[in-house]
Amino acid sequence: MIDQATLQTATYNIRHIATGQYVALKDTMRTSTLIVLQDSHFEHLAWVLDKLAGLEDTYHVRSFLQNTFAQMGESPTAGAEIVSGTESYPWFIRPAASGFGDFYLISPCSDPSLYWTIMKTRDGTKAILTNNPQHHVYWQFVKMSA
Numbered sequence: 001m002i003d004q005a006t007l008q009t010a011t012y013n014i015r016h017i018a019t020g021q022y023v024a025l026k027d028t029m030r031t032s033t034l035i036v037l038q039d040s041h042f043e044h045l046a047w048v049l050d051k052l053a054g055l056e057d058t059y060h061v062r063s064f065l066q067n068t069f070a071q072m073g074e075s076p077t078a079g080a081e082i083v084s085g086t087e088s089y090p091w092f093i094r095p096a097a098s099g100f101g102d103f104y105l106i107s108p109c110s111d112p113s114l115y116w117t118i119m120k121t122r123d124g125t126k127a128i129l130t131n132n133p134q135h136h137v138y139w140q141f142v143k144m145s146a
Contacts, residue, residue, distance in 0.1 A: 007093065007104075009051045010143055011064055017103055017138040019121045023047065025063055025084060026124075034070060034082045034127040036118050046144060052090060058109060060088045076108040078131040082116060096138055103138040 014023040021036035024044040037044075046064030061070035063084055071089035074080050090109040095102075106116040108129070115137040117130040130137065 012141040082127040
């Protein structure tokens with residue numbers, strides 16, 4: 001876990017708070033769907049956060065394994081899948097309300113009223129966007145050692 005004040009460019013596991021599952025690539029294709037898993041190979045779980053200079057709470061989320069970016073496969077709307085691709089895409093990663101610990105909300109910069117979530121708790125469930133801030137929208141960034 002990391003302190004909210006120190007979320008910086010580094011390699012992390014992205015953990016869903018409600019289920020304990022981690023964001024992973026569905027496969028090793030250059031464009032892949034993001035899913036959640038209880039465990040997997042290290043490479044599928046590693047994500048590099050690249051903080052964007054001059055923009056508060058704004059990052060690119062890049063797969064360590066494929067060097068591809070988390071992005072939208074379509075326009076950001078509730079229910080849209082989060083996928084990986086070669087084009088960078090900016091995300092707001094903001095601390096949740098105080099009292100929640102080191103939990104974060106992840107939103108597309110183009111529509112901060114949408115949040116990363118999962119609809120089901122079984123392994124292999126796709127990461128999607130929701131407009132319901134109460135529906136499993138909290139994530140934790142676990143910094144990986146070098």
